[in-house]
Amino acid sequence: MSATRVDTIVVGGGAMGSAAAWHLARRGVETVLLERFTPGHTNGASHGSSRIFRTSYADRTYVELAREAEQQWAELESESGSPLLTVTGGVDQGFTPYLIQIADTLADLGVDHQWMDPAEASERWPGITFTDRSLYYPNSGRLHADHAVAALQQAAITRGAEVRHESQVISIEVTADESVTVRTADHEYSARRVVVAAGAWAQKLLHDIAPLPPIRVTQEQPAHFAPRDPSADWPSFGILHDPDAPGAPEFGGIYGLSSGVEGVKVGFHGVGPVVDPDHRDFTAEPRQFAALQDYVRQWVPGVDADAPTPISCTYATTPDSNFVIDRVGPVAVAAGFSGHGFKFVPAIGRLLADLTIDKDAPTLFSFRSHSAEKVL
Known part of the structure; x- marks a missing residue:
C-alpha cells in the first residue's frame, strides 16, 4: 500500500x-x-438546489455564526464566480413564545426583523395560509447546495x-x-x-x-410542489407549532422555500424514519408523505399538493x-x-x-x- x-x-x-x-x-x-x-x-x-439561509435564532451563538457565514458566502461567490445565495426574505409563524425569543435576540444584536399581522402577510404571500402574526426577516433566502x-x-x-x-x-x-x-x-x-x-x-x-x-440518522422526505402561479414570489418560511398543544400535528410544523424551476420545496423537520446511511431505499414513507400533502393543502394553498416530486436526504441529529x-x-x-x-x-x-x-x-x-x- x-x-x-x-x-x-x-x-x-x-x-x-x-x-x-x-x-x-x-x-x-x-x-x-x-x-x-x-x-x-x-x-x-x-445535495440539491435549495437550503434556507437565515439569521433567525433565539440563541445568539447561532445568530452570530450565521452573520459570519453571510459574509463568507459573499466571499466565496466572489472567489468562485458562482452565485450561491439568493435573498428572498423569510417569515415564521406559529409558536409565538419562541418567535418572541427570536425577536428579542435579533433586537439585541441589531438584526433587521419585523412583526406582520395575518392580513399583511397574506396580501404579500397569498400562497401561504397565515392565522396569527408572523415574524419577517428581510435578509433570509436560499442557497444552492450543489x-x-x-x-x-x-x-x-x-x-x-x-x-x-x-x-x-x-x-x-x-x-x-x-x-x-x-x-x-x-x-x-x-x-x-x-x-x-x-x-x-x-x-x-x-x-x-x-x-x-x-446521533440519530434519519431519512427525510421533503418534496417539490408545483406553484399554481409560477410568477409568484416566495419567501423561505416556517410554520411552527407548540408540540404540547391539543391537536398539534403529528409530525410537527413545516419549512419551505422556492427552489426556482423545481417548484416550492416543503418538508417536515427531523421526523423521518431512522436509517443506516449505507442501507437506504431513498423512498418516502407513505403515511408520512400523505401527511405532508395534507398539511400542504391546508397551509400552502399556493402549490398543487397533488403534484409532488419527492426528495430524499439524511439528517444526523443530536x-x-x-x-x-x-x-x-x-x-x-x-x-x-x-x-x-x-x-x-x-x-x-x-x-x-x-x-x-x-x-x-x-x-x-x-x-x-x-x-x-x-x-x-
Whole structure:
C-alpha cells in the first residue's frame, strides 16, 4: 500500500468538509480532502438546489455564526464566480413564545426583523395560509447546495488543496506522537491533523476516537410542489407549532422555500424514519408523505399538493439539535448538524480550520456541552 505524508487530511467532501478544506487552503495549509462518493452524489445531506439561509435564532451563538457565514458566502461567490445565495426574505409563524425569543435576540444584536399581522402577510404571500402574526426577516433566502459544494471544492483546489473523490476512509488511528494515520482501501496517509466531517457516517468512523453524543440518522422526505402561479414570489418560511398543544400535528410544523424551476420545496423537520446511511431505499414513507400533502393543502394553498416530486436526504441529529464541533487531540470533528447546518457552512469551515491550530469552537458545540445535556 502506498503512503503519503500531508499536513492536514479532511475526511468527508460534503459541505462542511469542503468548507474546512477551503479555509485550510486559504491559510496555505497543505490539505487533502477525501470523499468516498463521486462529485454531486445524493447519498448524504449536501445535495440539491435549495437550503434556507437565515439569521433567525433565539440563541445568539447561532445568530452570530450565521452573520459570519453571510459574509463568507459573499466571499466565496466572489472567489468562485458562482452565485450561491439568493435573498428572498423569510417569515415564521406559529409558536409565538419562541418567535418572541427570536425577536428579542435579533433586537439585541441589531438584526433587521419585523412583526406582520395575518392580513399583511397574506396580501404579500397569498400562497401561504397565515392565522396569527408572523415574524419577517428581510435578509433570509436560499442557497444552492450543489453549486455551493462545487464552489468550495474548486476554490480549495485553486488555492492548492487536493480533492480525491471515490476515496473511502476505512480507518483513522491516532499514533503515539499525536499524529494521525488515515487509511483508504488503497492508500495510507500520515497527517499532523485530521478533520472528520462525515455526516451520517460520523459515528461509524469515530466511535473509538471521539465522545460523540447519540446521533440519530434519519431519512427525510421533503418534496417539490408545483406553484399554481409560477410568477409568484416566495419567501423561505416556517410554520411552527407548540408540540404540547391539543391537536398539534403529528409530525410537527413545516419549512419551505422556492427552489426556482423545481417548484416550492416543503418538508417536515427531523421526523423521518431512522436509517443506516449505507442501507437506504431513498423512498418516502407513505403515511408520512400523505401527511405532508395534507398539511400542504391546508397551509400552502399556493402549490398543487397533488403534484409532488419527492426528495430524499439524511439528517444526523443530536439529542438537543446543537452541532458537535470540537477536537480530540489531533482529530477535529464536525457532526450532528440536525437538519439546520447548511446556512452556516463557510463559518463552520473556519471553526474547523481553527481547531487544527488548537483554537476552540463555541462552548455550545463542545463534547462537554453535549455530555452535560445527556446528564440533565
